[in-house]
Amino acid sequence: MDDNTNISDGRRKGYDGTGTGAITPDGCAVEVWTRLPVGDAPDVIEGAIPPGASILELGCGVGRMTHPLADRGFAVTAVDESAEMLALVRPEVRTVRSPIEELDLGERFDVVMLASFLVHAGDTAVRQGLLETCRRHVAEDGCVLVQREGEDWHRNVPRESRIAGTDGVARIVSATPVGDGVNSVHAEYEFPDGTWTQTFLSRPLTxxxxxxxxxxxxxxxxxxxxxxxxxxxxxxxD
Structure with missing residues (x-):
């Protein structure tokens, strides 16, 4: 099920990506996100919320977390601004295409989830828009789950790691200061059949x-x- 809201297809300023296939407004390569493992995130989420809770997942991508959570009995509404990402979410899951900071469904959910380090948006107005969307959609007795960057994420560069379950390697090549406490982060994802990159703005947060x-x-x-x-x-x- 697909609900569309007003959305621009333009690339966000300071965000870019390269490689074959679709690149989203924030520079993500859709093909890469189909290959990245979900890790233990579904276990963390399941352990933090009531069984069968309704979840508003903000920035769902291709459904890496959406699908495991739906399989565990949660009622997930999946939001993303990329049509190409949402096309890979299972048809039985309700999807909404919209920038997160502009979303207003007029509904409340048991759980609102803002993962993928989105809270570190370089633009403070965008960051506050994301968090206000969380507050606008969470039930008064509900909760918001947020995924933050690690404390040394911007200092520990360059670094690389094997991508579990694949023959790929993920690299954070650089985190370059661009003013006002914001870094331009350059990431590479290398697989035997191709290499993809993403450049994005990230604000470290104490x-x-x-x-x-x-x-x-x-x-x-x-x-x-x-x-x-x-x-x-x-x-x-309160």
Missing amino acids: TEVFERALADAGLRVETYLTEDRTWVRARPA
Whole structure:
């Protein structure tokens, strides 16, 4: 099921990507996202929310987390601004095409999920728009799950890692300061049959700044769900 809202197909400023196939407005190569493993994220999410909860997944991509969560009995509404990404989400899942910061479904969900480090958007107005969308759509007794970058993510460059379950390698090649506390991050994904790149803007956030940004959107951190503090459960502020 596909609900469309107003959307521009233009590339976001400061974001780019290369390689075969579709490239999304924020520089993601759709082909790469079909190959990346989901890891333990579904386990973290399942352990943090009630069974059978309704989930609004913001920035679902090709459904890496959508499908495991749906398989576990959660009612997922999957949102992305890329038609090419959403085309790969199972047809039985409700999908909505929209920039996250502009979304207003007029509905509330048990859980709103903002993963993939989207909270680190370089533009603070976009970041606050993302968090306000979370607050607008979460039930008063519900929760918001946010995935943050690791503390040394921008300092520990260059770095590379094997992509689990594939013959691929992921590299963060550089994180170059471009002013106002923002870095231009350049990533490469190399597989035997091709190489893809993504360049995007990312703003490192201390715990204090992160929690203040949530508070500005009417949310409060309830707990950090993982030892590395990258997954967070927040609640509507009283």
